[in-house]
Amino acid sequence: xxxxxxxxxxxxxxxxxxSFVVALSxxxxxxxxxxYIVGRWSGIHAEVFSIGFGPVxxxxxxxxxxxxxxxxxxxxxxxxxxxxxxxxxGKDAQAMEAAAEDPAALRRxxxxxPLWARAATVAAGPVFNFVMSAxxxxxxxxxxxxxxxxxxxxxxxxLPGLENGLQQGDELITAGGVPVPNYQDSDAWEAFREALPQxxxxxxxxxxxxxxxxxxxxxxxxxxxxxxVPRSAAADAGLQPEDVIVAVDGTPLVSFEQLKDLVExxxxxVLVLDVWRGGETxxxxxxxxxxxxxxxxxxxxxxxxxxxxxxxxxxxxxxAAGFGEALAAGSYQVWAVVETSLSGLKHxxxxxxxxxxxxxxxxxxxxxxxxxxxxxxxxxxxxxVLSTAVGLLNxxxxxxxxxxxxxxxxxxxxxxxxxxxxxxxxxxTFGIAVVLSLMVFALGNDLFC
Numbered sequence: 001x002x003x004x005x006x007x008x009x010x011x012x013x014x015x016x017x018x019s020f021v022v023a024l025s026x027x028x029x030x031x032x033x034x035x036y037i038v039g040r041w042s043g044i045h046a047e048v049f050s051i052g053f054g055p056v057x058x059x060x061x062x063x064x065x066x067x068x069x070x071x072x073x074x075x076x077x078x079x080x081x082x083x084x085x086x087x088x089x090g091k092d093a094q095a096m097e098a099a100a101e102d103p104a105a106l107r108r109x110x111x112x113x114p115l116w117a118r119a120a121t122v123a124a125g126p127v128f129n130f131v132m133s134a135x136x137x138x139x140x141x142x143x144x145x146x147x148x149x150x151x152x153x154x155x156x157x158x159l160p161g162l163e164n165g166l167q168q169g170d171e172l173i174t175a176g177g178v179p180v181p182n183y184q185d186s187d188a189w190e191a192f193r194e195a196l197p198q199x200x201x202x203x204x205x206x207x208x209x210x211x212x213x214x215x216x217x218x219x220x221x222x223x224x225x226x227x228x229v230p231r232s233a234a235a236d237a238g239l240q241p242e243d244v245i246v247a248v249d250g251t252p253l254v255s256f257e258q259l260k261d262l263v264e265x266x267x268x269x270v271l272v273l274d275v276w277r278g279g280e281t282x283x284x285x286x287x288x289x290x291x292x293x294x295x296x297x298x299x300x301x302x303x304x305x306x307x308x309x310x311x312x313x314x315x316x317x318x319x320a321a322g323f324g325e326a327l328a329a330g331s332y333q334v335w336a337v338v339e340t341s342l343s344g345l346k347h348x349x350x351x352x353x354x355x356x357x358x359x360x361x362x363x364x365x366x367x368x369x370x371x372x373x374x375x376x377x378x379x380x381x382x383x384x385v386l387s388t389a390v391g392l393l394n395x396x397x398x399x400x401x402x403x404x405x406x407x408x409x410x411x412x413x414x415x416x417x418x419x420x421x422x423x424x425x426x427x428x429t430f431g432i433a434v435v436l437s438l439m440v441f442a443l444g445n446d447l448f449c
Contacts, residue, residue: 016369019379020361021074023368025051027129027387028077031394034128035079035121040064042117045108048080053087075361081121083109088400090428091421115409122405129391130334136384138323138330140377145318146325150207151183152317157224159244159313160276162201165215166314170206175220177203183316196220200254218313223253225308227378230370231363232307237286239275239308241374246281247274256310263288264304271306292353294340300353337388356449360442399424399431 029051036046045065050056052071059069078087083099085092091111099105099112106112110121153170172180176197181188196202201216223245228234247253248262249272263271270287288304295301321329347353359367364386371382394402404427412418419427 012369015372016365019368019372020365023379023383023386024076024364025074026383027132027390030128030132030387031125031390032077032079034124034126036066038124039079039081039110039117039121042113042121043107044110044113044117044121045082046079047082047084048078050080050087051077053077081110083111088428088432089405090425093421115412119406119409122402122409125402126391126394129387129394133334133337133384133388133391134327134330136330136380136387137333138326140381140384141326141329142321142323143377144321146321147183148317148319149182149184151180153206153314154317155315157222157313157315158242159218159222159224160246160279162218164217166204166206166217167208169317170204170208170215172204172206173212174205175202193221198255198258219255220313221256221310222313223256223259224310224313226311227309227374228370229305229307229309230367232305233286233289234307235370237273237284237306239273239284239286239306240277242277244276245273246276248272250274259310263306266304268304290354292344292347292357294343298339298343300344300347302353333384334388337385338392341389341392354449355441356445358442358445360439360444360446362443362446398434399427400435401431404428404431 032049032051036049039046047065048067048069050069050071052074053076054071054073056069056071059067061067080087081089083092083095084090085095089110096106096109096111099109110118113121151172153166153168153172156164156166156168174180175192176199178192178195181192183189196219198219200219202219203214204217205212205214225234225239225241225243225245227241228239245253245259248259251262253259253262266288268288268290270285273284273286275282275284286306288306290302291305291307292300292302293305344353344357348355348357368379368382372379395406397403397407399405399407408419408424418424
């Protein structure tokens, strides 16, 4: 047995773990900093700010008396405020009794602060997650810019077996005799796609240097791999971005739509793909998997998919986006993640889609590694999506989560008094049991789905 053969797999494992730790640590740090800074602004003293749990690897005390630390188990974090008995913000009865003799000291504790200060401090964690996601999505929108209209060719994708007459900077007027509409008009663009003749080469009318000319080029939506979905059949088979699937079971392909039709028709049976990669053609075998896809109406549809992302035969040219446009787009993407997550949870509860859609730590780690391997932008966008999901999860009204504490505060606001310590302890125990059960269930999905 060649021991060196395990080096690539071991290196990939380390890369996946490192990507997961980085993603989770960033999200946790932002979440806990939200609690810390709003608590500080509200007059509540933080005793410990911790990234991770377990044995402390590094720590230091700042001038305000807060200990900042990094612990060995990087699967979360916490801020322990004055008067807390633990990381879940349970009440330290002895500390609170001691502080009760001094109104100023009592005001600096988490449990002796006014209701507004406690609620703001707890809500700040998820809010900071949402804000970070919006900032990332906005930055990505600014860096990508807006697609130039009329549709203009930027970078041409490498495609085999065809002399491509298209050039960078060409403005598309017609494709296959069909007028090219505004790309932002989704209905018109969908009608244009359906009207395209499925042929290779495709005739284009373009504006080049102020003149209209006719050239031949590839089909507008070729079977070109723009991206690979993590933990999919394509990822497991070894497909990579910039691969071109030239045939399926010996059937030559012209368009990405033909590939989708053949995958659907296979009904889960193994397909043999001829894949063009960097001038060479290789064979790959994979079996499509059933995938629950979100739909525009908020529902889900189950389809056979191999897990690749298609697109145009070129990267469209772009122009600078305004900050307001980018901010609106970034905020909308945060809302879209929230809406899709809630819809998915509802459909899993009702049995409309499989509970295998719920990933645990192994699935998230694998996705982290896959996104990191696809480049910095993909990884940063993944962090934004995961940050939104973490913020949303923490707002669920489950004791031990931020939403559970906010539920207690809502009761206090209505009843005029906080729930009894005994009731809080019982509910917190129940909440921790629910969270742990959910984690075990998600881990089971990672292992067995």
